[in-house]
Amino acid sequence: MIFCRPIELSKIAKDTKFIQRNRQLSVIKFLEILFAEPGNIAKKSLTELCLGLSHVGVTMSKQGFDKKFNENSVAFLKAVFLALFTIQMKLSIDKTTINSTIDFNTVRILDGTSIKLTKKLQFFYPGTVDAGAKCQIEFDYLTGRFIYMEIQAGKAGDSASGIKRLESLQKNDLILQDLGYFQYKIFEKVDGKQAFYVSRAPADTMFYVDHPNPRYHKDGKIMKMYAYERLYLEEELKTMKRGTIREYPKVYLGKQAKYPTRLVIYRMTHEQEQRQEERIKRRGQTKPGKIKKKSYDVSSISVYVTNLPQKVPAEEVPQLYRYRWQVELVFKSWKSDMEVDFYRNMKKERWECHFYAELILLLLSLLITYQLRVYFKEERDIILSEQITMCEVSKRIWKIWQARDQLEWENLINELIKGLARLGRKNIKKIKPRTDQQQK
Known part of the structure; x- marks a missing residue:
């Protein structure tokens, strides 16, 4: 599955010169700031973001951190998105079924x-x-x-x-x-x-x-x-x-x-x-x-x-x-739960980092949500609410992405499945019979 398969972050960082321009900030720490919470770098001020860095052992001024949002950082995140896009296109994924006369490819x-x-x-x-x-x-x-x-x-x-x-x-x-x-x-x-x-x-x-x-x-x-x-x-x-x-x-x-x-x-x-x-x-x-x-x-x-x-x-x-x-x-869901359209008075490169971070979050959340949808339908005969599922998945993306130990990964997924089984059912409205007045 795409959310547990590593990509060559170090190679992407070198190719986009991210490491060369951001020697004080490692790739992992930079990604953590972006993905620990949806919309993080847009919602929080530079002061709040620097305080967050200090909690993970990185000391940096507001001006210094602002400079980390540069054309190389944007190129790095864009390259990460393209790498994930390419991987997910090659994955063998179970399809959901729809009511149709033709068995469509997509x-x-x-x-x-x-x-x-x-x-x-x-x-x-x-x-x-x-x-x-x-x-x-x-x-x-x-x-x-x-x-x-x-x-x-x-x-x-x-x-x-x-x-x-x-x-x-x-x-x-x-x-x-x-x-x-x-x-x-x-x-x-x-x-x-x-x-x-x-x-x-x-x-x-x-x-x-x-x-x-x-x-x-x-x-x-x-x-x-x-x-x-x-x-x-x-x-x-x-x-x-x-x-x-x-x-x-x-x-x-x-x-x-x-x-x-x-x-x-x-x-x-x-x-x-x-x-x-x-x-x-x-x-x-x-x-x-x-x-x-x-x-x-x-x-x-x-x-x-x-x-x-x-x-x-x-x-x-x-x-x-x-x-x-x-x-x-x-x-x-992308706008309300992942807050892609939240903006403040910030420079172009910082907004573009925010955008590509939320785009990566959307790609991963959407893919995981649709795999979970197939699982719940086939294994539990439950129709999931895509919006509730995407919201819950997006909150856990960073932890899921970090998990490399099989047991840790399974625990995270099982916790997510248990929560969705209780709260993630889709509310399907029953179609009411039409009245004579409506049929006129």
């Missing part, structure tokens, strides 16, 4: 999360408002593996990352993506690699179907203006009952591109529609730009495009897409 979920920063970092990380960074992360829902990571300026868009991450796409992978990555080019590349996608479609997407009464030129070629007929979502929802699904096996995306895909429309229940309208309202309050009127007009339907074959029932498409919300739980 279920890849990509999303970006914004991290607010102090204004002094605006030159390096310009945000939409003041300073900010954005982290793009893609992981496999079946194993918990990291597949792609990119750190960007806060004002950067998502679409470029949507293309870049496809370099590692393999046959029979399934990608689940939100509106920020909606591009015809992505769908074409996924098709080309014999993989699958399920994507939400923006409200203003133009859909076309084959014209019911096409007209032809004398030479037999179809007239362009009579080849397709516009499909209006606003009209579709008027004829759909709440809680029902409608499918079009073949539609064409875009007025110019006319990219062929499969369309699945879900008409929300009354409660779901109210929640969706609240989300749209909040988005209008927190994000720049004006919400389009059509977003409100079709707020009661969820629109999905996919290249899944017809043997996959239309009802399964929204069910598969729901797994995408797992990334929201991952980011919530």
Whole structure:
């Protein structure tokens, strides 16, 4: 397992010149300051951090310790992350099972999360408002593996990352993506690699179907203006009952591109529609730009495009897409439990050390959590709460990483398993039957 397999820290430290620039501070002491407590170097002042060092036998002034956060320290932590990333990609890991017609190789979920920063970092990380960074992360829902990571300026868009991450796409992978990555080019590349996608479609997407009464030129070629007929979502929802699904096996995306895909429309229940309208309202309050009127007009339907074959029932498409919300739980845990978005008035190199430390923490916590999830389901028939598990794992990462004795390692893991067996069960809400009013 990745959390008990050593990596060559001394070699990484030499290669990145960490040792050369940090002679007073050993690699292990530096890592302990970073990982003994999530968010440590961002939450605590330099005075508090220096006091922590004195407890482990290292005496250093605030100015001296601040200098330890330099470009070599950042390069060292980045290299550690890349080493762990490479190792976990090669591990043989048991997969969790999902309800699906196709046995997917991976279920890849990509999303970006914004991290607010102090204004002094605006030159390096310009945000939409003041300073900010954005982290793009893609992981496999079946194993918990990291597949792609990119750190960007806060004002950067998502679409470029949507293309870049496809370099590692393999046959029979399934990608689940939100509106920020909606591009015809992505769908074409996924098709080309014999993989699958399920994507939400923006409200203003133009859909076309084959014209019911096409007209032809004398030479037999179809007239362009009579080849397709516009499909209006606003009209579709008027004829759909709440809680029902409608499918079009073949539609064409875009007025110019006319990219062929499969369309699945879900008409929300009354409660779901109210929640969706609240989300749209909040988005209008927190994000720049004006919400389009059509977003409100079709707020009661969820629109999905996919290249899944017809043997996959239309009802399964929204069910598969729901797994995408797992990334929201991952980011919530990363921010609230590991405190990656905690910031103070600190220099760029110190923040980047904080970021890469928390990124390493996320990678390890996510991977261990998903292995524990499989164990609890198979051995104890318990469904774990991923968020509770990630929180408990992240608190123990430093002790687990340090453990080299088999007995010590087993004791730490057994202690974690006992705690999760008592408190880590997922609270699964039962689906209430719909009322007649909701079905209208």
